[in-house]
Amino acid sequence: MPNMNMLQAINQALDIAMAEDDKVLCFGEDVGSFGGVFRATSHLQEKYGHARCFNTPIVEQGIVGFANGLASQGSVPVAEIQFADYIFPAFDQLVNETAKFRYRSGDLFNVGGLTLRAPYGGGIAGGHYHSQSPEAYFAHTPGLKIVIPRNPYEAKGLLLASIRDPDPVLFFEPKRLYRASTGEVPEEDYQLPLGEAAVTREGSDVTLVGWGAQMEVIERAVELAEKDGISCEVIDLRTILPWDEDTIVDSVLKTGRLVVTHEAPRTGGFAGEIAATVQERCFLYLESPVMRVTGLDTPFPQTLEKEYLPDHLKIHEAIRASVNF
Ligand SMILES: Cc1ncc(C[n+]2csc(CCOP(=O)(O)OP(=O)(O)O)c2C)c(N)n1
Numbered sequence: 317m318p319n320m321n322m323l324q325a326i327n328q329a330l331d332i333a334m335a336e337d338d339k340v341l342c343f344g345e346d347v348g349s350f351g352g353v354f355r356a357t358s359h360l361q362e363k364y365g366h367a368r369c370f371n372t373p374i375v376e377q378g379i380v381g382f383a384n385g386l387a388s389q390g391s392v393p394v395a396e397i398q399f400a401d402y403i404f405p406a407f408d409q410l411v412n413e414t415a416k417f418r419y420r421s422g423d424l425f426n427v428g429g430l431t432l433r434a435p436y437g438g439g440i441a442g443g444h445y446h447s448q449s450p451e452a453y454f455a456h457t458p459g460l461k462i463v464i465p466r467n468p469y470e471a472k473g474l475l476l477a478s479i480r481d482p483d484p485v486l487f488f489e490p491k492r493l494y495r496a497s498t499g500e501v502p503e504e505d506y507q508l509p510l511g512e513a514a515v516t517r518e519g520s521d522v523t524l525v526g527w528g529a530q531m532e533v534i535e536r537a538v539e540l541a542e543k544d545g546i547s548c549e550v551i552d553l554r555t556i557l558p559w560d561e562d563t564i565v566d567s568v569l570k571t572g573r574l575v576v577t578h579e580a581p582r583t584g585g586f587a588g589e590i591a592a593t594v595q596e597r598c599f600l601y602l603e604s605p606v607m608r609v610t611g612l613d614t615p616f617p618q619t620l621e622k623e624y625l626p627d628h629l630k631i632h633e634a635i636r637a638s639v640n641f
Pocket residue numbers: 345374376398402405
C-alpha cells in the first residue's frame with residue numbers, strides 16, 4: 317500500500333470521483349492549472365479538461381450559488397473555498413439555499429451532489445484569516461453534513477463518501493496536516509461511512525473526543541496520561557453533522573468521564589453541544605463534569621498561536637482534573 321500525505325490522498329479521491337462520473341466538476345479560486353493554493357487539485361485540469369476543472373472569480377457567494385445551480389440540475393460539483401475563513405461570504409447560499417433546497421421544493425429539487433471543500437484550522441502561523449475553525453456555525457444548520465478527516469486514509473475514504481452522499485457536505489480539511497500527516501492509503505476506491513465516529517483507542521477511565529488535527533494532539537496528551545496510570549478511550553467524531561451520539565454515550569457510560577477538545581473558540585463551540593447531550597443521556601453515570609479544552613474566546617491570534625491552541629498539555633491537565641475531581 318503506498319504511503320502518501322493528506323493532499324495526495326485528497327487529490328486521489330478527486331481523481332477517482334472525476335474518472336468514475338463525468339458529472340463531477342472541480343472549481344474554485346486558482347483550482348485550475350495552478351491546482352489550488354495547496355495543490356489539492358493538481359493535474360485534474362490537465363487530465364479532465366477546462367470544462368471539468370476550472371478557476372472561478374474571488375466570489376465565494378458566487379462559487380456556492382453556482383454549485384447549487386449545477387447540483388440542482390444533476391451535476392456533482394466539488395467546489396473549493398480557498399480557506400475556511402473565506403466561507404462567510406457564502407453563508408447565505410449555504411444556510412438558506414444549499415441546506416434548504418430539498419425541503420423548500422418539496423423534494424422536487426435537491427443539491428445533494430454538492431461537496432464544498434475548505435482547508436481549515438490553525439497551526440501554520442496563518443493568523444486570523446487563515447486559521448479559523450468555523451464548523452459550529454454550520455452545525456446549527458439542518459440540511460448540511462459536516463465532515464473532518466484526521467489523516468490521509470480517512471481523508472480519501474471520507475471525501476469519496478461525501479462526493480457520493482445524497483446530501484450536501486461541507487468537507488473541512490485540517491491544513492496543518494496536509495503535508496505533515498502521512499500514512500498508508502490504498503490506491504483503490506473505498507469509502508468510509510459518514511455520521512459514524514471512530515474509536516481510535518480503547519480505555520476505561522476517561523473518554524476523549526475530538527476531530528481533525530486535534531486527534532494527534534489528543535494522542536500526545538494520552539501518552540502523558542498513560543504514564544500517570546490513566547486509561548483513556550479516544551474517539552474521533554469524524555462527522556460533526558449528523559454526529560454519532562451513541563458511540564460517545566456508550567463510551568461515557570463505561571468511563572464516567574468526558575473531555576472534549578476543539579480548536580474553535582469555547583463559547584458556542586461544538587463541544588458545548590456534546591457536553592449538553594452527554595449530561596442528558598449519561599447524568600447518573602458521570603463521575604465528574606464534562607470538560608472542554610478549546611481555543612480561546614478571542615480572534616485567532618497572529619503571534620500567540622501557541623497560547624491560543626488547545627495543546628497536549630492543556631488536554632493532559634483536563635484529563636487529570638477529570639479523573640481527580
Ligand atoms: C474573500 C476572500 N477570498 C479569498 C481570499 C484569498 N486570496 C488572497 S489574495 C487572492 C488572489 C488575489 O488575486 P488578484 O485579485 O488578481 O490580486 P493580485 O494579488 O494577484 O494582485 C486570494 C484568492 C481572500 N483574501 N479573501
